[in-house]
Amino acid sequence: xxxxxxxxxxxxxxxxxxxxxxxxxxxxxxxxxxxxxxxxxxxxxxxxxxxxxxxxxxxxxxxxxxxxxxxxxxxxxxxxxxxxxxxxxxxxxxxxxxxxxxxxxxxxxxxxxxxxxxxxxxxxxxxxxxxxxxxxxxxxxxxxxxxxxxxxxxxxxxxxxxxxxxxxxxxxxxxxxxxxxxxxxxxxxxxxxxxxxxxxxxxxxxxxxxxxxxxxxxxxxxxxxxxxxxxxxxxxxx
Numbered sequence: 001x002x003x004x005x006x007x008x009x010x011x012x013x014x015x016x017x018x019x020x021x022x023x024x025x026x027x028x029x030x031x032x033x034x035x036x037x038x039x040x041x042x043x044x045x046x047x048x049x050x051x052x053x054x055x056x057x058x059x060x061x062x063x064x065x066x067x068x069x070x071x072x073x074x075x076x077x078x079x080x081x082x083x084x085x086x087x088x089x090x091x092x093x094x095x096x097x098x099x100x101x102x103x104x105x106x107x108x109x110x111x112x113x114x115x116x117x118x119x120x121x122x123x124x125x126x127x128x129x130x131x132x133x134x135x136x137x138x139x140x141x142x143x144x145x146x147x148x149x150x151x152x153x154x155x156x157x158x159x160x161x162x163x164x165x166x167x168x169x170x171x172x173x174x175x176x177x178x179x180x181x182x183x184x185x186x187x188x189x190x191x192x193x194x195x196x197x198x199x200x201x202x203x204x205x206x207x208x209x210x211x212x213x214x215x216x217x218x219x220x221x222x223x224x225x226x227x228x229x230x231x232x233x234x235x236x237x238x
Contacts, residue, residue, distance in 0.1 A: 003151040004223065018224025022071075022179070030074050030105060037082050037109035045079065049188035052173055053084070053132070056191060062127030062170035066161050066192075068138035068215045069227035071177040074106065076186050077134050080175075081111020086132035089116050089123075089160075119160065127168040134175070135161055138215050138226075140234040147237055148209040151216055156235040162207035165194060172207075174214040178225050189214065 001012045029036070036042060056063045065080070067073060080086045088106070090113045093099035103113055114122045114133075126133055137158055145156030165172050172192040177184055192214070195206035219226045 002153065015223045016228060019226060019228045022225055023227065023229070025179070026072050026074060029072055033075060033078050033105055034108035036075070037078055042079075044182055045075075045184050045186065047079075047186045047188070049190075052188045052190055056171040056173055057084075057130060057132075059169075059171060060130050061168055062130050063132045064127075064161050064165055064170050064172045065132055065134045065175045066137045066172065066211050066214070067134055067175050068218060069136060069230070070138070070215075070218055071179055071225050072184055073136065073177065075184065076175070076177040078106060078109055078111070079186065080132060080134065081107065082109035084132050085129065086134065087112040087114055087126060088134040089114050089119050089136070091116050120163075123160075123164055124168060127164065127170045133164075133170075137161065137211060138232065139230055140232055142235075145235065146205055146208045148205070148212045150212050150232065151219070153233050154237060155212070155233050157208050157212055159204050159208050161211055162194070162204040165207070166200070166203070172211070174211065176214075176218045178218075178222055 001007070001009070004012065004015070007015075053063065067076070077086075077088050081088070088111070090106075092115055093102060106113060114126075123133055135158070141156045141158045144159070146159045147154045148157050149155075150157070161172060164170060172194070174189040174192055175187065177186040192210060195203040195210070197203040197206055
C-alpha cells in the first residue's frame, strides 16, 4: 500500500495474494527442477535478449547479472548455470541438511554457489575466468549497504555489483523473468551503464541506484510476481 498509494485496498490485496500464489508456484517448480532441466529444450521457457549475454562474454572479463526475487528466479538461475559457466551468490540456510538439499537442486544441472559472507575473493577469481555471476539485489542488506530510493523509500542495498564491475571490468547485465500464463520468459537486458563520477563512493552510490531502478521497473510492470513477504525496508539511516 505504501509503494502503490493510488491503488484501491482491494487491488493491494490482489497483489499480496498473487505474490503468495507465485511463491507456492515457485516452490512446486523448485523440487521438479532436476527433472525439468534434464530435457534438452523446455518448450514453456523462452529466452529473450540472449545476444546481450553472448556479446558481453566475448569481452572476456566476466558478466555480473543482478536480478531479483521475481517470477521463478530459482529456475532462471538454474537454466543459466546449465548453459553457461555461471554461479550464484547465496546465503546458506541455518539447517545444514536442508541447505545441502537446496544446493543439490540448485546445482543439479551444473554451476555453483558462492557464500555471500565470503564472496568478494571468489567473485574476483570467477570474473578472471570469464564467468557469469548472478546476484539477487532486492533484499535488505547489512551495515555495509548503500541507501538508495526503492519504490518511494530508502532501502539498504548491496554495493557488490558496482564494486566488482569497477575492479574487474566485468559487464553488468540485469536479468529477470516473469510468468506469462504457463510460459516463463527469461529476459536479458542491455549492458547497464556505470557512473562516470570521479569520486568512487559517489559512483558506487549512483551505480547501485541505477541497478535498483531496473528492479523497481520490473516490479511496477507486475507487482504480484515479486516476493513481498521480505521486509525490504527493514534497515533505515540513523
